[in-house]
Amino acid sequence: MSAGGITDHDSVAYSLIANQDPSCDEDFQVRTRMSRSSLAPPTLNTFAGRLRGSQRLAFLGVLTVFLLVIIWLLSNMDTYSTSPAANGLQNGKVSKYLSSSSKIYENGVDSTVERLSLKSDGSLRPSDLRTNVILQYDWYHQNCYKDLQGEMLTRSIQDIYTKLQLLRESEAEDCRLIWNIFDSMFRIEAIKAPIVLPKPFQKEVKGWLDNDEKLFEQVNHQVVFKIVSKGTFEETVFNPLRAKRPVSKPSMDPLEYIKNLTESSAPNCDFCKYKDHTAADTFGRIDNDYSASCSNTFKLAKFHGLFFPKEHHPLNLSLVQLRSLFLYTSKQWFQKAFETDPSQKYPSLMWDALPHAGASQVHPHIHGVLDAYQYVGGFESWHQVSIQYFKKFQRSFWSDFVQLHVALGLSISHGEAIALVPIVARKDHEFMILSTKLNEDVVSLIYNVMQAYLHKLGVYCFSSGAVYPKLGYTNADGDTGMPVIFRIGSRGTCTSVGSDVSSLELYTINNINSDLAKTYNGLVEQVNSEEAKN
Incomplete structure (x- = not known):
């Protein structure tokens, strides 16, 4: 369709009529002119024109509002994670933690207590700090890390990683809340880093490890743990094997x-x-x-x-x-x-x-x-x-x-x-x-x-x-x-x-x-x- 709402077919017909001999069938010319004029938009000085013009204005208004909403949403995005886990602090199954109180379980009995950092009067500030937390480590030990064996319940980086996975997969909302907090602040990776040691070099590496065969075996199966702050992008890297290396005595006390x-x-x-x-x-x-x-x-x-x-x-x-x-x-x-x-x-x-x-x-x-x-x-x-x-x-x-x-x-x-x-x-x-x-x-x-x-x-x-x-x-x-x-x-x-x-x-x-x-x-x-x- 060309400008004015006229199809290509009508344009051809209009051209033919314009070049018609005066002796051409007058009735055909009238009918063609009527057909062509009926395809053009009504002028605004008619009722139909005013109606159709108002519809166009209404459409433009809706489109403008829609674009403004999109711009506002984009301007309020920040650098934090928008993953479902991070959003769990705002909505979804753990949204109840945004209130000033919620239920926890003490010896199997429901009790309502003040939660974490929020205040019921809405006076919370970014600098506020709560150190007297309600749920202590023993509670998390018993309720969030039940799948861990006793000998695994250490505070090494390997077991910190395992605990975080259990928190993420837990059915208990108090446990998942901790994962959501972690995920809103940090990202953790466990990266396998295998190597191949030539035989002449193996003896040297064993010497570094005081010929500890268990430590030497771990050299071939290293795992590097990386934690990244989502706010500062600062990276902290742990290789547990480095912490296990024997420490040489200093030359001077x-x-x-x-x-x-x-x-x-x-x-x-x-x-x-x-x-x-x-x-x-x-x-x-x-x-x-x-x-x-x-x-x-x-x-x-x-x-x-x-x-x-x-x-x-x-x-x-x-x-x-x-x-x-x-x-x-x-x-x-x-x-x-x-x-x-x-x-x-x-x-x-x-x-x-x-x-x-x-x-x-x-x-x-x-x-x-x-x-x-x-x-x-x-x-x-x-x-x-x-x-x-x-x-x-x-x-x-x-x-x-x-x-x-x-x-x-x-x-x-x-x-x-x-x-x-x-x-x-x-x-x-x-x-x-x-x-x-x-x-x-x-x-x-x-x-x-x-x-x-x-x-x-x-x-x-x-x-x-x-x-x-x-x-x-x-x-x-x-x-x-x-x-x-x-x-x-x-x-x-x-x-x-x-x-x-x-x-x-x-x-x-x-x-x-x-x-x-x-x-x-x-x-x-x-x-x-x-x-x-x-």
């Missing part, structure tokens, strides 16, 4: 090395003579019986302070000294800096122990920085993830993150704080301590982690980072910041000339060579021994 280094560095230590050999902030120093502050001479931010104990030894820090460092000196310094410039709202801390971990001086010292717009480095990535998670699911990322680790058996609670062995670790033997606020419980866990490093895990060099809640928050402020988060991990052998950081950690993946189960057990043993003393 690390404790003897630390003792000698401590004694030789004391006479020229700037922090031991801080009043004369360190810079002060414009608002002065924070100073008390056990710790003090100074300003970093070569700053990385407007407010860049250093908090240090009055004990020179890098590792022999008592609980009293740690309380002074965190609860008084660091807290007061951040408040003073904020009062000096209220635009500086985001507090972050960094702490390296001993030169191998990057410390510029042997005397322990913690960096504190404030920023006007964000937390420093990787912490800001997690801050943004928590905000997007809240927008998508109306749930607290941090409460769900804690509940996930509780269900996997990777948490140790202490009062209002909780320590996790994170499945997305950045360094070996990593711990993550979380709390709604900086308090005695946080400091007690930091102390126990450090004691576990020294006496249970053989870790002497470490690096750590932390954030505190945003300063000056009001209800009118759209950004609530984060809870207290303290991350700490091993930096390898202190006496080694080799680096524990390579292109892997700097630019690609986090390679974890320690066993999650060993890390967890080290802290549990330390906490139990500390409680036994009291």
Whole structure:
């Protein structure tokens, strides 16, 4: 059909008529003109034209609304998974968990309890954190992992993978909820990585493994586990065989090395003579019986302070000294800096122990920085993830993150704080301590982690980072910041000339060579021994 609604056949007929001799049959011409005019659309000055015009306008209106809806839907999509499992947090069979309460089973009896992270008054914020979870690991052990044999119920990465599969396939909704939480945050892969060893090389590899035949057999059947954050795309990779390799003894006893280094560095230590050999902030120093502050001479931010104990030894820090460092000196310094410039709202801390971990001086010292717009480095990535998670699911990322680790058996609670062995670790033997606020419980866990490093895990060099809640928050402020988060991990052998950081950690993946189960057990043993003393 051509323009005006005329078919090709009619166009030919019209052409023939236009070229007809005047003597042509007049009746034929009239009939043809009538046929042609009846195919043209009615003009708008007729009733039929107005009716058909309004229909066209209505169709265009519906089409416009449809396109606007499509544009709106596309604009509200985010980076999180839209898989059915992730959507289970919003709808489907587990939608009841979006209410403030639901049923669980205790000794076979129904009971209604407050669930996970949600509040019935609708006042949930992205920074909210719940550490006193309702369902503890024992419940998940009995109800979600019934198919596992007792000897398999460890906290190694292999069994963490198995537990996640059981959670996904469970008929119990409380179990599937944990899988949905995991799937909304992370992706896990178990990757078979077989190799072929030439006979001459087999002897060498066996030597690396202390001629352990069982370990050597596993070399040919390696499985690599990869966990990827769906929010930051950060990758953490575990090869269980690497954690089982025999550890060679260092050329020098690390404790003897630390003792000698401590004694030789004391006479020229700037922090031991801080009043004369360190810079002060414009608002002065924070100073008390056990710790003090100074300003970093070569700053990385407007407010860049250093908090240090009055004990020179890098590792022999008592609980009293740690309380002074965190609860008084660091807290007061951040408040003073904020009062000096209220635009500086985001507090972050960094702490390296001993030169191998990057410390510029042997005397322990913690960096504190404030920023006007964000937390420093990787912490800001997690801050943004928590905000997007809240927008998508109306749930607290941090409460769900804690509940996930509780269900996997990777948490140790202490009062209002909780320590996790994170499945997305950045360094070996990593711990993550979380709390709604900086308090005695946080400091007690930091102390126990450090004691576990020294006496249970053989870790002497470490690096750590932390954030505190945003300063000056009001209800009118759209950004609530984060809870207290303290991350700490091993930096390898202190006496080694080799680096524990390579292109892997700097630019690609986090390679974890320690066993999650060993890390967890080290802290549990330390906490139990500390409680036994009291």
